[in-house]
Amino acid sequence: MNKRDYQPGEAYAAASDLADPIREYRNRFNFPNFSDGRELIYFTGNSLGLQPKTAREYIDQELDDWARFAVEGHIRARHPWLPYHEFVTEPMARVIGARPIETIVMNSLTVNLHLMLVSFYRPEGRRKKIAIEKGAFPSDQYAVKSQLRFHGVEPEEGLIELSPRDCESTLRTEDIVETIGKNGDEVALVLLGGVNYYTGQAFDLPAITEAGHKAGAIVGFDLAHAAGNLQLHLHDWDVDFAVWCSYKYLNAGPGGIAGAFVHERHANSFDLPRFVGWWGHNKRTRFLMGPEFDPLPGAEGWQLSNPPIFQLAALRASLEIFDDAGMSNLRAKSEALTGYLVYLLNQIDDDRISIITPRDPAHRGCQLSIRVKDSDKLLFDAITDRGVIADWREPDVIRVAPTPLYNSYTEVFRFSTILEECLR
Numbered sequence: 001m002n003k004r005d006y007q008p009g010e011a012y013a014a015a016s017d018l019a020d021p022i023r024e025y026r027n028r029f030n031f032p033n034f035s036d037g038r039e040l041i042y043f044t045g046n047s048l049g050l051q052p053k054t055a056r057e058y059i060d061q062e063l064d065d066w067a068r069f070a071v072e073g074h075i076r077a078r079h080p081w082l083p084y085h086e087f088v089t090e091p092m093a094r095v096i097g098a099r100p101i102e103t104i105v106m107n108s109l110t111v112n113l114h115l116m117l118v119s120f121y122r123p124e125g126r127r128k129k130i131a132i133e134k135g136a137f138p139s140d141q142y143a144v145k146s147q148l149r150f151h152g153v154e155p156e157e158g159l160i161e162l163s164p165r166d167c168e169s170t171l172r173t174e175d176i177v178e179t180i181g182k183n184g185d186e187v188a189l190v191l192l193g194g195v196n197y198y199t200g201q202a203f204d205l206p207a208i209t210e211a212g213h214k215a216g217a218i219v220g221f222d223l224a225h226a227a228g229n230l231q232l233h234l235h236d237w238d239v240d241f242a243v244w245c246s247y248k249y250l251n252a253g254p255g256g257i258a259g260a261f262v263h264e265r266h267a268n269s270f271d272l273p274r275f276v277g278w279w280g281h282n283k284r285t286r287f288l289m290g291p292e293f294d295p296l297p298g299a300e301g302w303q304l305s306n307p308p309i310f311q312l313a314a315l316r317a318s319l320e321i322f323d324d325a326g327m328s329n330l331r332a333k334s335e336a337l338t339g340y341l342v343y344l345l346n347q348i349d350d351d352r353i354s355i356i357t358p359r360d361p362a363h364r365g366c367q368l369s370i371r372v373k374d375s376d377k378l379l380f381d382a383i384t385d386r387g388v389i390a391d392w393r394e395p396d397v398i399r400v401a402p403t404p405l406y407n408s409y410t411e412v413f414r415f416s417t418i419l420e421e422c423l424r
């Protein structure tokens with residue numbers, strides 16, 4: 001079944017950890033513990049990533065510079081605040097496979113989604129529909145429906161909801177492509193997640209982008225569960241826009257500052273409708289405080305406000321680690337690590353549990369969603385008591401996300417042992 005020749009037993013896990021070229025990265029994070037100090041198994045990097053040990057130092061530096069320089073910190077801080085977002089542009093661009101001019105870190109995810117929809121959802125005549133996943137993350141559904149209504153389109157007529165076939169849990173690429181094609185002259189926008197938060201399914205972003213463009217639609221992605229998880233090539237895939245948050249796989253802390261991608265081909269599309277603010281204005285003349293908005297080219301032109309420096313400092317700490325580890329190394333380990341979990345779960349002979357996430361690494365990131373028959377949350381509570389931090393999604397799914405940056409094969413092994421013992 002597997003090229004990797006997984007083996008049962010903890011010795012295999014220990015050997016895999018020893019052979020893991022990026023195992024040391026684990027030491028760059030703070031882990032939560034039981035109150036008696038024993039280590040927990042943290043498998044919720046898909047919800048809130050762990051704290052990089054350097055985050056405190058980087059935030060402290062800004063607190064110090066604020067104390068020392070006050071307003072002059074905009075220029076005199078060791079990392080001056082005026083251009084501070086620029087310190088994270090290139091590392092963030094590397095994480096998502098974009099050019100710096102296509103990448104901006106600003107606001108929070110849903111805010112960025114609205115800003116992108118203002119520019120890129122432009123219903124015209126028959127072409128006014130938005131294709132999304134049925135059961136998309138609630139914030140995305142709310143945002144999209146409110147944008148439809150904002151344009152006078154009722155969600156019932158404006159939404160195309162992509163759903164799995166009967167008796168299947170995940171979408172098939174061919175069905176997505178077919179639905180987009182079938183509705184070709186009515187689709188204004190295709191907006192999907194990169195990885196579905198519930199099922200853990202990773203979508204074929206280049207194929208979907210191509211299908212959307214062939215139909216004459218704009219294609220955008222919500223990469224909340226994909227950024228820092230999958231290897232992305234947004235520029236090469238020709239995606240129009242994308243948004244994502246930084247507190248999940250990107251470990252930038254609760255409410256962390258989010259990202260947006262706008263393809264280079266829209267960099268100078270100043271005629272696009274947009275909601276603007278002074279931070280999107282030409283840097284050279286921003287402080288002349290003139291009445292007319294002169295947008296920066298590229299994604300930076302969508303900025304509204306001067307950004308939260310402490311959040312950026314935490315993100316800078318995290319992205320440094322991503323740069324050192326490299327997305328291709330992370331993805332290689334992730335495929336092996338989650339593959340190992342699939343292997344171990346398959347060894348558990350109990351038909352109360354099943355994996356709804358696709359097995360093929362090309363169609364998943366690090367998360368596995370485990371369906372528990374008869375909605376038995378007791379199982380989830382039992383593994384929690386045993387020190388596993390996972391999460392429960394109604395009605396019947398336990399999500400676990402072994403992340404390649406800080407989780408180990410041994411933790412995966414221990415988790416599967418705990419799960420098996422709790423099933424008994």
Ligand SMILES: *Cc1c(COP(=O)(O)O)cnc(C)c1O
Nearest residue numbers: 108109110137139197222224245
């Ligand atoms: C986590 C997540 C969000 C959260 O939105 P915020 O604006 O950061 O609160 C939105 N959409 C998706 C798909 C998510 O996974």
